[in-house]
Every structure is written in structure tokens, then in C-alpha cells.
Amino acid sequence: MIIRCLFFLLLCSNVAIAQKNRALDIQLLFQGQKLVLDSSYWIAQKQDSIQISTCKFYLSNIELLQDGEVVFRPTKKHFLIDISQPNSLSIDLSNKKKLVFNQFRYTLGIDSTTQVAGAMGKDLDPVNGMYWTWQSGYINCKIEGYSSHCTTRNHFFQYHLGGYQAPFSTQKTCTLLLNSQQDQWILYFDIARFLEQTDLVRLPEIMSPQAEAVRLAHIVAQLFSTKP
Amino acid sequence: MMCCCMVFAVACRTMSHLFSPPSYFPPPHYDFKQNPLDKDKVLLGRILFYDPILSQDNTISCASCHSPYNSFAHTDHALSHGIGDKIGTRNAPALLNLAWHERFMWDGAIHHLDMQALAPITHPLEMAESMPNVVKKLEKEALYPPLFKKAFGDSTVTGENLLKALAQFQLTLVSNQAKFDSVMRKQSHFTEQEQHGYVLFDQHCSTCHPPPLFSTYQFANNGLPLDTVLKDYGKMKITQNHADSLLFKIPTLRNWEYTAPYMHDGRFQKIQQVLQHYTKNIQKSATLSKELQNGVVLSANEKIDLIAFLLTLNDRHFVFNPAVAFPKTYLLDKKNSSSSNGEVQ
Structure with a gap:
């Protein structure tokens, strides 16, 4: 009987740990398949051959909600997601008690208060290459690569989407359905869907706050999905 | 709690040693x-x-x-x-x-x-x-x-x-050790010429260069013609707003004598050229500062008196302050004595 009780307690404890140590995984895709940096992809719609060399962005102010009510916010506010850094592709959502939620809220980019708060470290350290040097402000999303259609040097395109002041504020908050009962919590971003909505011929480079940066940043923010 | 208070007090003392601007x-x-x-x-x-x-x-x-x-x-x-x-x-x-x-x-x-x-x-x-x-x-x-x-x-x-x-x-x-500062502290007096220059300064310059910092640190178009090589439109590059065309940050006039050449593109070597610009050569444009719409009128003698006042803004103590000078102890010997803890010279 004692052994049975101990076994039961052990089982409960394992379940509790499993509930506590959960993470949201980020999966970057290209046309539904796992994105591999520097690999060639074909976009039939545009008859274009594409390589992605950089894909980095900030996810901030993450919240889990149950019917619109916030049930959990991780202590860490800003996460730099960088496909070249596998450790960055998982957001720790560990919690002391079991979470029940049906929504996930996030902001693409860095809020204006943080933008003007001076030098900061870790994910916000300017050494990460996500802070403009010629003008103050974080780059909220950086996507770079090569397109056979680009007429730029080496057919290189670079979208550095940033800007935190009106009228060129690029941060965008979105809410998705995400069920706490799911086996895995995964946030998908298919970069091909972004490129389908950009004009790599007319505007292959954005590196300053501007209207087009706002438009593209908002497209990026809304392309995240909890379903592949 | 007492410990926290003591730490805070020590931090404040350290801070005041390193940064202690005057009351004015x-x-x-x-x-x-x-x-x-x-x-x-x-x-x-x-x-x-x-x-x-x-x-x-x-x-x-x-x-x-x-x-x-x-x-x-x-x-x-x-x-x-x-x-x-x-x-x-x-x-x-x-x-x-x-x-x-x-x-x-x-x-x-x-x-x-x-x-x-x-x-x-x-x-x-x-x-x-x-x-x-x-x-x-x-x-x-x-x-x-x-x-x-x-x-x-x-x-x-x-x-x-x-x-x-x-x-x-x-x-x-x-910088707060210029003659102007000693007058503010009532440790010195302006000469008659400096005082007259101060009056002229107050009339013509102080809106954009108000004491005691001698700048609003805001942005203004001071009527400089566009340099056709540099094609620098100033603040408009950042804001992309035409209302900011040719607006540049207003510099402080403290220590001006040490800082030639003048203006954002260093086009003037001498203070006389600067005064010549404000009295004769202001170029009108849509964004010209309202203070300069009618130009500045100064006689030759008034310019001299104004410069006499401006010279009271030079802070020799600041310029030759060893506490902020090249740290010889560390940088000249750094390859040989990497962990020097000696006094900084």
C-alpha cells in the first residue's frame, strides 16, 4: 500500500513538473517546410529563386489568456528570435501552477518606452545587430536574402523593419488561438508568405522608418500562426 | 533597511563628487x-x-x-x-x-x-x-x-x-567654471563692455542660446544656404517632414572660442564670420527660424561688445581639467601593465 502511494505521488509530481516546464517553440517555415538558411527555394507565383540568409525579430509582451483574461506573462519581456541561434527558438513559459488558456498574445517589435530607455543587455544589447546606429531605435524585424529578381548588388534584398514613433511605428500586437491542452505549443512563421506580399523588384531594401516599413512589419506580425 | 539607506547615501555622495552642477x-x-x-x-x-x-x-x-x-x-x-x-x-x-x-x-x-x-x-x-x-x-x-x-x-x-x-x-x-559662472556665483563682475555685450546678447541671441546652458538644444534653421556638395537638410533626413528642412541642433555657445570651426558643416572659421552671417547673409526660406526673419542688426562696435561677452563663456578649467584628460597610466602602459591600479594621470 505504501509503495502504491509513493508511486502515485511520484506520478503526480511528474505530471506537475511537465505542466510547469512548458515552452512555446518557434518554427520558421518556407512554403510549409522547415526553413533552412541559405538554401534555395522556388516561388512559383513569382517565378523567383530565393535564399534567406537572415531572419531575426523581436517578440515582446507575451501573454497567455483565457477568454480574454490574462492568465500568465513571462517575466522576460523581450525575446530576440534568430533562426541562426537554435536556443532563441523556444520561449520559456514555465509556471508554478497548471495553466489553462485558449489565447496567445504577442507584440512584434520593441515598445516605445523600451526604445528610449538607454543601453540594455542580453536580447536588447546592440551587439545583436538589431539596433540602428545612424538613428536611434531597434530593428523590430530583419529579413535578408537573395532573389533572382533583385537588381541590387549580388541580387541581395534586405528588410530592416523598425521605427517606433508616429507616423512610422512598426510594432504590432496580435492575438492567436492557442489551447493549453495541446501537446505542443508552436508558433509558426512562413517566410514565403511574407515574400509573396513584397515587391522585391521595386523595393528590395528598407533600412529606415517609413510607410512601407510599417506596412511590411504589420504583414509579418499577422503571418504568425499556431497552425502550420 | 538601515543598510540600504547607507548604500544609497554612499551612492549619492559618489554621484555628487562626479556630477555636481551649480544651483542655477x-x-x-x-x-x-x-x-x-x-x-x-x-x-x-x-x-x-x-x-x-x-x-x-x-x-x-x-x-x-x-x-x-x-x-x-x-x-x-x-x-x-x-x-x-x-x-x-x-x-x-x-x-x-x-x-x-x-x-x-x-x-x-x-x-x-x-x-x-x-x-x-x-x-x-x-x-x-x-x-x-x-x-x-x-x-x-x-x-x-x-x-x-x-x-x-x-x-x-x-x-x-x-x-x-x-x-x-x-x-x-x-562646464561651469567660465567667467560667466563666477558672475552668477557673485564671485566676479562683468566689465562695462561685457555687460553691454550681455544686453545685446539678451536682445538678439538668447532665445535660441539662453543662459545658463546657452542653448535650448532644440532645432532651428538659422538661415545658412544649403551646401550644394553636402546637400545636408538636417533634421528632415530623420523625420522625413518638410517642416524640418534645414533644421539643425542649436549648439551651446559655452567654450565657443575653443571649438572653431563653426556650424554643422564647419563653414565658418572665425566668430566674425558667424556674426557677419547673422547680420548680413541670412537666407530666407520656408523653415527659417522666426527669430531671424528680420535679421539681426548690430553695429561694428556692438559686435565687439557682444564678442567681449561671449568670451566670458570660455571655461579654461574645463578644457584643461586633468580629471577628464587622456588617461596616460592606462593607455600608454596598457600592453605592459594590464592590471594597473595606480593613480590615473
Whole structure:
């Protein structure tokens, strides 16, 4: 009987740990398949051959909600997601008690208060290459690569989407359905869907706050999905 | 609780030793709570400021364009001088009383002193370096990890701590020992000529250059014709707003005599040329400052009296202050004595 009780307690404890140590995984895709940096992809719609060399962005102010009510916010506010850094592709959502939620809220980019708060470290350290040097402000999303259609040097395109002041504020908050009962919590971003909505011929480079940066940043923010 | 109070009291004493503006200065804009001054951080920032290691080829330091003898501005060059004898697009401004600035650079591109150093370090015509590479170089240089450890409690070099240290040193560059200041403190008197110059200054200049900082640190079009080579439209480049065309940051007039040449593009070598501009050559345009719409009228004698007053803004103590000068002990001997703890000379 004692052994049975101990076994039961052990089982409960394992379940509790499993509930506590959960993470949201980020999966970057290209046309539904796992994105591999520097690999060639074909976009039939545009008859274009594409390589992605950089894909980095900030996810901030993450919240889990149950019917619109916030049930959990991780202590860490800003996460730099960088496909070249596998450790960055998982957001720790560990919690002391079991979470029940049906929504996930996030902001693409860095809020204006943080933008003007001076030098900061870790994910916000300017050494990460996500802070403009010629003008103050974080780059909220950086996507770079090569397109056979680009007429730029080496057919290189670079979208550095940033800007935190009106009228060129690029941060965008979105809410998705995400069920706490799911086996895995995964946030998908298919970069091909972004490129389908950009004009790599007319505007292959954005590196300053501007209207087009706002438009593209908002497209990026809304392309995240909890379903592949 | 008592322990916390004591720590706070010690921090305040340290802070007041490093930064003690006079009572007639307004409250500073810089938020010291986010980066409280500390002598070890200030020292680290001072060493970094004078060390050319921050540039790509290790030849140009911050002090190359911001020399203490020029009130931390640049002489000889109208435009900044970078690695490989590259010439930039703007006149290196004087660095003083930076805690009162809201924005930095002639066009206001930078919004926080902590982040300002990123611009010259990475600009291809200035230091042309990258932040990750600066961090790598500093980690390899035996001098620096112990200094970062002493300043921040961690010998790991980070961009955050590098920038905070540089900001801390620059915050200590407070100029308040000019003759004007001694008059404010009632320790001295203006001569009759200086007093007359002060009256003229108050009439014609003080809206944009109000005492005691002698700048609003806002942006204005002061009627300079566009340089057709540089094609620099100032603040408009940042805001993309036509109302900001040809608006540049209003510089302080403190220590002006040490900081020639003048204006954002260093087009004037002498103060007489500056006064000639304001009295004869203002170019009207849609964004011209309203204060200059009717020009400035000054007789030859009035110009002389005005200059006599302006000379009272020179702070010789600031310019020759050994506490902010080149840290010889560290930088001249750094290869041989990487962990020097001696007095800084």
C-alpha cells in the first residue's frame, strides 16, 4: 500500500513538473517546410529563386489568456528570435501552477518606452545587430536574402523593419488561438508568405522608418500562426 | 533597511563628487537612476573614450574628433576625420553638459546619450567598426576585462556596459567654471563692455542660446544656404517632414572660442564670420527660424561688445581639467601593465 502511494505521488509530481516546464517553440517555415538558411527555394507565383540568409525579430509582451483574461506573462519581456541561434527558438513559459488558456498574445517589435530607455543587455544589447546606429531605435524585424529578381548588388534584398514613433511605428500586437491542452505549443512563421506580399523588384531594401516599413512589419506580425 | 539607506547615501555622495552642477543650472534631462554614476564606470568610460581600439584599424578614438583642448570638439577640420583619412559629412560638435541634451547629433538622430557612441563607432567614414568586433577586441585586450569587472562586477564585455561606461564619462564633462559662472556665483563682475555685450546678447541671441546652458538644444534653421556638395537638410533626413528642412541642433555657445570651426558643416572659421552671417547673409526660406526673419542688426562696435561677452563663456578649467584628460597610466602602459591600479594621470 505504501509503495502504491509513493508511486502515485511520484506520478503526480511528474505530471506537475511537465505542466510547469512548458515552452512555446518557434518554427520558421518556407512554403510549409522547415526553413533552412541559405538554401534555395522556388516561388512559383513569382517565378523567383530565393535564399534567406537572415531572419531575426523581436517578440515582446507575451501573454497567455483565457477568454480574454490574462492568465500568465513571462517575466522576460523581450525575446530576440534568430533562426541562426537554435536556443532563441523556444520561449520559456514555465509556471508554478497548471495553466489553462485558449489565447496567445504577442507584440512584434520593441515598445516605445523600451526604445528610449538607454543601453540594455542580453536580447536588447546592440551587439545583436538589431539596433540602428545612424538613428536611434531597434530593428523590430530583419529579413535578408537573395532573389533572382533583385537588381541590387549580388541580387541581395534586405528588410530592416523598425521605427517606433508616429507616423512610422512598426510594432504590432496580435492575438492567436492557442489551447493549453495541446501537446505542443508552436508558433509558426512562413517566410514565403511574407515574400509573396513584397515587391522585391521595386523595393528590395528598407533600412529606415517609413510607410512601407510599417506596412511590411504589420504583414509579418499577422503571418504568425499556431497552425502550420 | 538601515543598510540600504547607507548604500544609497554612499551612492549619492559618489554621484555628487562626479556630477555636481551649480544651483542655477536646470534639472538634467538624463535619467541617472537608469545608469547611476560610479567612479569605476566613469574611469572605464574615460579610458574607452581615448582608446583607438574602438575603430576598425585601431587608429581613431572618440578623442580624435573630440579633443579636450577643443572643449571636446575638433579643430583644423571642418568635417569629422575618420580612419584612413576619410572625411565625414558633419562638424564634430563640442561635448559638454550632455546631461541636459534631449537628442544628439546635428539632426537629432540619436535620442539617448547611452546610444550615441554607436553612430561614430560604426559609421564607415568615422571609426568604421562593428559592435560585435569591438566587444571581441576588448575581451582580448588584457587591460579591459578587469576594468569591466571592477566597474560592472562582471569581466564579460557587453555592448550594454561599453555604452553605459562611455555615457558615464561623458556625463562628467560639465562646464561651469567660465567667467560667466563666477558672475552668477557673485564671485566676479562683468566689465562695462561685457555687460553691454550681455544686453545685446539678451536682445538678439538668447532665445535660441539662453543662459545658463546657452542653448535650448532644440532645432532651428538659422538661415545658412544649403551646401550644394553636402546637400545636408538636417533634421528632415530623420523625420522625413518638410517642416524640418534645414533644421539643425542649436549648439551651446559655452567654450565657443575653443571649438572653431563653426556650424554643422564647419563653414565658418572665425566668430566674425558667424556674426557677419547673422547680420548680413541670412537666407530666407520656408523653415527659417522666426527669430531671424528680420535679421539681426548690430553695429561694428556692438559686435565687439557682444564678442567681449561671449568670451566670458570660455571655461579654461574645463578644457584643461586633468580629471577628464587622456588617461596616460592606462593607455600608454596598457600592453605592459594590464592590471594597473595606480593613480590615473
